[in-house]
Amino acid sequence: EVQLVESGGGLVQPGGSLRLSCAASGFTFSNYVMHWVRQAPGKGLEYVSSILPNGDITNYGNSVKGRFTISRDNSKNTLYLQMDSLRVEDMAVYYCARDKTGGFSFDPWGQGTLVTVSS
């Protein structure tokens, strides 16, 4: 069974940093593009970032570009999101998602981890 388990969320002050992790199991992690998607409280889904299987190409949403860094460790089957210069508007549940076999959609999703940005 494919499983994605996020961790690392919590309370951080504006301007602070946090690193999220997503532990993958049940599939060959190194073969798949991986994504981060977020959802602010009571709001819709927002694309955050993607990384290709060998980590050489990354993409970011405009609102996080230059502040967030996606990475992966294929030896540990783990996806990461380093979040720096956090803002109140970054407060959200962060989901990791696998690229669907064949690409261009998100399936499955993890259960999410909540990031709270507040002073």
Next chain:
Amino acid sequence: QSALTQPASVSGSPGQSITISCTGTSSDVGNYNYVSWYQQHPGKTPKLIIYDVSNRPSGISNRFSGSKSGSTASLTISGLQAEDEADYYCNSYTSSSTPYVFGTGTKVTVL
């Protein structure tokens, strides 16, 4: 990259059919057959229900169908059931610097 436009809410009675629209531009929906749809029940994780405009993943009911015309994609739910009450989001691949964009989301209410 602006979010794709969806109606805020759509409602229908059990057994009826409803359609949710997802309007983009020639940079996303209009240029790629990479539109997907997600169902999210309150407090739950999003679930893929349609990919590549009109394909259903294994295990998804055939009451869900997708289509596209120009820069507008659509999700139709036929034979509406109480369990279909949820939020629905479209997504498209884009040619912009941000490779994916989500829709604004639609709340489906079963009357």
